[in-house]
Amino acid sequence: MIETVKDTVRQLLETDEIKGFLGLAEKHGHVAPHLFQQGDSLDNMVLGDRKRPGDSRYPLNKYLINIHRAYPEEVFGVLVRGCDDRGLQTLYTWNQLDPKKVVTVGIACPQELAEACECAEPFPDTFVAGEKAEPVKNNSVAEVDALVLSEKFSYWMDEFVKCIKCYGCSNICPMCFCNDCSLKCDDLVKRGELPPEIPVFHHTRAMHMVGRCIDCGLCEEACPSNIPLRTLYKKVNSIMEEQFDFKTGVQRGKRSPLNTIEAVEGKE
Amino acid sequence: MDYRTVLTTCTYCGCGCNFYLEVLDGEPIGTIPCKTSPVNEGKLCIKGWNVHEFIRNEKRLTTPLIRKNGVLEEVGWDEALDFTVSKLKEITDRNGGDAIGFLTSAKVTNEENYLLQKFARAAVGTNSVDHCARL
Numbered sequence: 138m139i140e141t142v143k144d145t146v147r148q149l150l151e152t153d154e155i156k157g158f159l160g161l162a163e164k165h166g167h168v169a170p171h172l173f174q175q176g177d178s179l180d181n182m183v184l185g186d187r188k189r190p191g192d193s194r195y196p197l198n199k200y201l202i203n204i205h206r207a208y209p210e211e212v213f214g215v216l217v218r219g220c221d222d223r224g225l226q227t228l229y230t231w232n233q234l235d236p237k238k239v240v241t242v243g244i245a246c247p248q249e250l251a252e253a254c255e256c257a258e259p260f261p262d263t264f265v266a267g268e269k270a271e272p273v274k275n276n277s278v279a280e281v282d283a284l285v286l287s288e289k290f291s292y293w294m295d296e297f298v299k300c301i302k303c304y305g306c307s308n309i310c311p312m313c314f315c316n317d318c319s320l321k322c323d324d325l326v327k328r329g330e331l332p333p334e335i336p337v338f339h340h341t342r343a344m345h346m347v348g349r350c351i352d353c354g355l356c357e358e359a360c361p362s363n364i365p366l367r368t369l370y371k372k373v374n375s376i377m378e379e380q381f382d383f384k385t386g387v388q389r390g391k392r393s394p395l396n397t398i399e400a401v402e403g404k405e
Numbered sequence: 406m407d408y409r410t411v412l413t414t415c416t417y418c419g420c421g422c423n424f425y426l427e428v429l430d431g432e433p434i435g436t437i438p439c440k441t442s443p444v445n446e447g448k449l450c451i452k453g454w455n456v457h458e459f460i461r462n463e464k465r466l467t468t469p470l471i472r473k474n475g476v477l478e479e480v481g482w483d484e485a486l487d488f489t490v491s492k493l494k495e496i497t498d499r500n501g502g503d504a505i506g507f508l509t510s511a512k513v514t515n516e517e518n519y520l521l522q523k524f525a526r527a528a529v530g531t532n533s534v535d536h537c538a539r540l
Contacts (some may be wrong), residue, residue: 157406204406211406305438
């Protein structure tokens with residue numbers, strides 16, 4: 138699997154199709170995000186499967202945005218799984234990346250990872266390695282939804298109360314790119330107040346994930362308090378699907394209903 | 406162009422969380438918690454998440470300061486060291502080594518911290534040594 142990816146990247150670099158390839162490398166005994174450039178050895182390239190498949194994934198698209206802002210004219214390659222591909226599609230619609238400047242090298246996730254993520258689409262649109270795993274149904278939201286209202290409320294409050302306000306969920310999020318962050322707006326979240334007010338802090342973020350969350354699960358993995366953030370945002374996504382028939386990043390090129398201005402009849 | 410992710414250890418406390426500094430053309434632009442680190446497993450606290458911001462911070466001290474008439478003034482190293490030596494001598498002569506305490510830093514090397522505690526214990530004669538990373 139890795140050899141196919143390396144061959145693809147080698148060809149992209151040698152033919153000058155891309156300036157660099159943002160992927161993962163084994164460095165100093167750890168898995169690190171890494172930019173491979175022409176002439177670099179690809180020997181240390183890895184796919185982020187250490188002890189379990191996908192256990193060392195990084196938000197590569199987020200780092201790609203940083204590189205793209207500094208070098209907007211250059212084309213870069215990036216390693217994508219299903220979630221990363223949804224992320225790219227969404228970032229294009231929010232004008233954070235230019236599809237003409239991005240070349241993806243896709244890998245399909247194995248069934249084990251798809252199960253762990255409860256991923257509805259564990260593969261990118263095009264991929265060079267791996268085999269399509271079966272989509273997995275979302276059970277974690279259903280489990281919480283099955284609770285009666287008061288229990289549901291205590292369930293979430295018991296989770297939110299563990300928050301240490303590290304901002305890790307938004308710092309790791311490939312879809313968090315706003316210059317002005319609501320979580321740092323004094324009217325919503327008081328600066329310097331610890332622990333944060335709950336559930337306001339988490340609901341503010343959940344609201345801002347509407348039409349943005351591509352269900353990569355990196356927020357939950359980054360949370361030092363193990364708050365089931367993925368379940369929270371999966372719930373947000375399920376509402377978007379039920380109410381607006383919108384699946385973030387799945388319907389290619391489709392903008393979020395909250396990122397669309399439609400003319401209303403009779404009004405300009 | 407030069408884009409690197411540099412593995413390093415957090416300087417804020419004694420936990421020793423690992424992260425990568427995201428460095429673009431020589432400028433630190435981000436902090437990425439290391440997921441394969443057995444210490445922090447891809448997680449960080451708010452201080453760790455913002456480490457890249459203090460590296461080039463304008464508020465970092467670059468010269469020693471001595472308080473003169475209630476106001477901190479920038480001075481040269483010779484003056485600062487002479488002042489420190491004279492005060493340390495004066496206090497230890499009058500009240501003994503235990504009248505002095507030393508506070509060192511996580512943002513210097515282990516070797517420098519070793520030297521400071523050695524200086525405190527062997528030269529000044531006190532066990533009162535502490536460090537901002539002692540959680």
